[in-house]
Amino acid sequence: MSEAPITQSAWPGAGPTEVTARVVPVRRKAGIGWLERRYLPMIVRGLVTTGAHFFRNLIGFATGRRRAFVVQYPEERVQYPDAFRGMPVLVEDAHGRPRCVACGLCEFACPSHCIDIVAGERDDDPVQRAPTAFDIDMSRCMFCGLCEEACPEEAIVMSEAVEIASFGRSDMRFDMERLLVPEATLARRLSFLRADYDRADASPRATGGPR
Amino acid sequence: MAEGARARPRSDLHAEHQVLNMGPSHPATHGTVKFLIELDGETIVDLEPQVGYLHRGFEKECESGSWYQAIPYTDRLNYNSAILCNTGYVMAVEKLLGIETPERCQWLRVLASELSRLGDHLTRCGAACLELQAMTPFLYGIEARELCWDLQEMLCGARVTSNYVRIGGVKHDLPEAFPAAYEEISAKIRTLLRDFERVVTRNRIFVDRLRDTGVISREDCLRYAVTGPVLRAVGVPLDLRKDEPYLVYDQVDFDVPVGEVGDNYDRYLVCVAEMHQSLRIADQCMARLGRLGPAPVDVDDPAVRWPAKGRVFTRMEEMIQQFKSVTDGPQVPAGEGYFAIESANGELGFYLVSDGGARPVKVRCRPPSFVHMAPLPLMVRGAMLADLIPTFDFLNMIGGECDR
Amino acid sequence: MTAGQGPGERTTASAERPGDHGVPVLGQLLVAHPRAVLETHARLGDATAVVALDQLLPVMRWLRDDPAAAFDMLMDATAVDWLPREPRFEVVYHLYSLARGHRLRVRAAVPEHPGQVPSLCDLWASANWMEREIFDLYGLDFEGHPDLRRILLYDDFEGHPLRKDYAKTRRQPLVGPRN
Numbered sequence: 001m002s003e004a005p006i007t008q009s010a011w012p013g014a015g016p017t018e019v020t021a022r023v024v025p026v027r028r029k030a031g032i033g034w035l036e037r038r039y040l041p042m043i044v045r046g047l048v049t050t051g052a053h054f055f056r057n058l059i060g061f062a063t064g065r066r067r068a069f070v071v072q073y074p075e076e077r078v079q080y081p082d083a084f085r086g087m088p089v090l091v092e093d094a095h096g097r098p099r100c101v102a103c104g105l106c107e108f109a110c111p112s113h114c115i116d117i118v119a120g121e122r123d124d125d126p127v128q129r130a131p132t133a134f135d136i137d138m139s140r141c142m143f144c145g146l147c148e149e150a151c152p153e154e155a156i157v158m159s160e161a162v163e164i165a166s167f168g169r170s171d172m173r174f175d176m177e178r179l180l181v182p183e184a185t186l187a188r189r190l191s192f193l194r195a196d197y198d199r200a201d202a203s204p205r206a207t208g209g210p211r
Numbered sequence: 212m213a214e215g216a217r218a219r220p221r222s223d224l225h226a227e228h229q230v231l232n233m234g235p236s237h238p239a240t241h242g243t244v245k246f247l248i249e250l251d252g253e254t255i256v257d258l259e260p261q262v263g264y265l266h267r268g269f270e271k272e273c274e275s276g277s278w279y280q281a282i283p284y285t286d287r288l289n290y291n292s293a294i295l296c297n298t299g300y301v302m303a304v305e306k307l308l309g310i311e312t313p314e315r316c317q318w319l320r321v322l323a324s325e326l327s328r329l330g331d332h333l334t335r336c337g338a339a340c341l342e343l344q345a346m347t348p349f350l351y352g353i354e355a356r357e358l359c360w361d362l363q364e365m366l367c368g369a370r371v372t373s374n375y376v377r378i379g380g381v382k383h384d385l386p387e388a389f390p391a392a393y394e395e396i397s398a399k400i401r402t403l404l405r406d407f408e409r410v411v412t413r414n415r416i417f418v419d420r421l422r423d424t425g426v427i428s429r430e431d432c433l434r435y436a437v438t439g440p441v442l443r444a445v446g447v448p449l450d451l452r453k454d455e456p457y458l459v460y461d462q463v464d465f466d467v468p469v470g471e472v473g474d475n476y477d478r479y480l481v482c483v484a485e486m487h488q489s490l491r492i493a494d495q496c497m498a499r500l501g502r503l504g505p506a507p508v509d510v511d512d513p514a515v516r517w518p519a520k521g522r523v524f525t526r527m528e529e530m531i532q533q534f535k536s537v538t539d540g541p542q543v544p545a546g547e548g549y550f551a552i553e554s555a556n557g558e559l560g561f562y563l564v565s566d567g568g569a570r571p572v573k574v575r576c577r578p579p580s581f582v583h584m585a586p587l588p589l590m591v592r593g594a595m596l597a598d599l600i601p602t603f604d605f606l607n608m609i610g611g612e613c614d615r
Numbered sequence: 616m617t618a619g620q621g622p623g624e625r626t627t628a629s630a631e632r633p634g635d636h637g638v639p640v641l642g643q644l645l646v647a648h649p650r651a652v653l654e655t656h657a658r659l660g661d662a663t664a665v666v667a668l669d670q671l672l673p674v675m676r677w678l679r680d681d682p683a684a685a686f687d688m689l690m691d692a693t694a695v696d697w698l699p700r701e702p703r704f705e706v707v708y709h710l711y712s713l714a715r716g717h718r719l720r721v722r723a724a725v726p727e728h729p730g731q732v733p734s735l736c737d738l739w740a741s742a743n744w745m746e747r748e749i750f751d752l753y754g755l756d757f758e759g760h761p762d763l764r765r766i767l768l769y770d771d772f773e774g775h776p777l778r779k780d781y782a783k784t785r786r787q788p789l790v791g792p793r794n
Contacts, residue, residue, distance in 0.1 A: 023468075023469050024484070025446075028471055046410050050347050053406070081368075105533070109280070145382075146279070152523050152534070263768060268783075271777055275783050433713060546658055547720075549709055560691055560709065586740070
């Protein structure tokens with residue numbers, strides 16, 4: 001069956017696709033000759049490769065331009081990319097209040113059901129809803145980011161925080177006080193998200209109302 | 212376990228067989244698996260793999276959530292190549308929904324899948340070296356995998372549990388810095404791969420450990436439904452990317468490497484060759500994505516893909532749709548569908564049954580790791596105990612996928 | 616719920632009559648086993664045959680051995696729980712032919728009592744572990760299986776978790792050390 005064209009429809013409606021599979025046998029015997037069967041020359045050859053790595057790393061270390069693929073955590077830290085998803089946090093607006101309106105969408109979206117919200121009204125403005133309690137059980141959270149995608153208020157976002165280990169399970173239950181993070185410190189994540197909103201907005205999607 | 216590929220060894224000494232428990236916490240059983248081994252001296256007389264230590268009720272959990280909520284769980288099936296599992300599940304749902312994703316989305320999925328496959332093969336070959344006491348190539352392999360995961364992190368936001376593919380699209384498009392990073396990192400991966408091969412591929416100790424160990428015949432492969440690199444090492448060029456092309460694999464130029472004998476050395480060579488092919492496919496994806504330019508990556512259907520956030524904030528219709536989409540998710544028409552992709556380990560199939568509601572009736576994952584563990588006794592019966600380690604490594608059993 | 620979904624829906628008006636639906640192997644199967652095949656469809660490009668449970672073994676043997684079918688690989692075997700419908704369970708097999716490059720899904724309805732399914736271990740070795748998994752998670756009994764034990768769960772596990780009447784939050788009793 002290797003050389004014959006295989007016609008089969010994999011996608012409904014796509015019709016049969018003709019693909020000629022090009023099969024390449026691996027070269028099993030190649031290069032294992034007399035020399036390779038003697039141990040010593042091959043040890044030398046291996047040492048050339050590993051030695052090259054060693055000396056490149058050593059020179060890099062001496063000249064201060066380290067090549068080794070090691071980060072001396074926690075003294076050094078890597079720079080996370082923009083898309084990085086760390087611990088979910090709540091965005092605190094300029095007035096020190098959560099942006100959250102306690103709609104409960106993140107609670108619905110969460111596959112591991114680790115979010116608990118108690119909705120209430122705001123003291124200064126009873127028309128506005130706000131969470132009176134917002135708990136995330138970080139021992140169950142799997143950092144999937146579906147809460148962030150579900151949120152219609154840009155109120156819960158994935159931060160860069162990942163160091164959340166603790167000695168007790170009860171410490172892993174983050175309440176609103178620990179979750180609230182000022183908007184200014186989340187600027188990088190928010191701008192990443194907003195760039196994506198704009199792109200999606202420019203696409204021909206999002207036309208027409210709900211069905 | 213009566214069938215034996217090879218004749219049972221006959222001992223000259225009158226000695227009783229010894230039963231050895233290997234695992235569930237053994238360094239060479241990555242993931243958790245236990246082998247109950249019957250030994251005659253150092254020769255394996257019989258072996259029984261005991262799986263299930265990582266059973267988390269994946270299928271039960273999927274049945275209790277919406278179609279959307281299963282996607283992060285698929286990350287945790289094969290945690291070496293999460294995006295492949297994402298893609299398999301999502302494409303099975305899309306098959307039921309009868310939708311086709313935009314071209315750019317398909318190229319992005321292929322790119323992410325191949326990076327994922329590369330990382331999986333690097334882990335497999337690197338870990339195998341480590342367990343054969345070759346520490347240096349392991350570090351080269353893992354360094355290459357880290358670089359590969361850097362790319363995945365840049366693309367998806369997480370190194371391992373990517374959660375990238377969405378029903379009807381992908382989470383987001385390529386970041387702006389990605390093409391430049393890809394150029395740099397793929398060159399580094401190629402260099403590391405070259406060094407990796409230089410150190411082990413023709414190393415006599417390595418070759419002697421792998422050659423003619425863990426042999427499985429073509430017939431046994433078929434009887435046990437073995438797929439993927441293990442089957443290709445036997446010489447059967449079954450690769451779903453070629454045989455039942457999905458996504459845009461029919462527009463990509465790549466070869467299917469096959470072995471001859473079906474031993475561990477063939478499996479190693481096939482995996483290394485596939486890594487080069489994956490890099491080749493990823494190069495083509497990057498070139499094509501550059502040519503395609505900005506284009507939508509999601510289907511134009513707010514009932515399937517959650518609406519664009521920019522509109523959710525400003526328009527009432529999209530806001531309502533967002534609430535409907537999150538609480539209900541896509542309503543999948545009643546029916547059943549099986550969709551299989553070529554994962555790093557073999558055929559990863561998803562059989563989904565819907566009754567037309569917001570929750571699946573049945574989510575069945577056909578895990579290659581689980582299927583490949585069944586013929587393991589055949590491969591090692593009559594071999595030395597030490598041969599079990601490379602055989603098990605090159606089967607690449609992933610606990611999360613095997614036990615679900 | 617559209618017809619042709621669950622087991623035992625043959626009598627409803629919209630159930631699909633057996634036909635080849637443009638898939639040659641379904642046509643040949645209907646010729647070879649006209650009474651065994653209750654229903655066929657090829658929706659979404661997946662050729663499917665629903666067979667009577669007591670005819671499952673001969674049909675599968677034919678599918679494996681007939682040169683026109685030549686299904687040499689049993690890719691997947693699983694079950695579906697259709698509570699509260701009767702018959703409650705359904706076993707689903709996915710076959711692949713390496714020689715011919717085609718696929719077929721075979722389903723058979725299984726009543727809850729006695730819940731016995733003929734084992735396919737003699738036909739394909741891969742059925743062994745898959746049937747053990749179905750036994751483990753659904754509690755279906757496979758007649759003729761050489762080694763029917765739990766595979767993913769431990770021996771003292773109570774119940775079968777993928778049954779729909781097994782609550783997700785149900786807890787299991789603590790199991791102590793064996794000796």
